[in-house]
Amino acid sequence: MDVPFxxxxxxxxxxxxxxxxxxxxxxxxxTIEHEEHKDDNA
Incomplete structure (x- = not known):
């Protein structure tokens, strides 16, 4: 029973x-997507 355990x-x-x-x-x-969105907004 040790093996299955x-x-x-x-x-x-x-x-x-x-x-x-x-x-x-x-x-x-x-996180990368948020950074890309920040760049788009800027």
């Missing part, structure tokens, strides 16, 4: 890492 932890860790990376990429994309 370890696999479960590994899957959860991968999902967490992917979620964090996705959030960072989305945040950077939004």
């Amino acid at each position: 370890k696999n479960y932890e590994l899957i959860m860790a991968l999902i967490l890492i992917i979620a964090v990376i996705f959030m960072v990429v989305a945040f950077v994309k939004i």
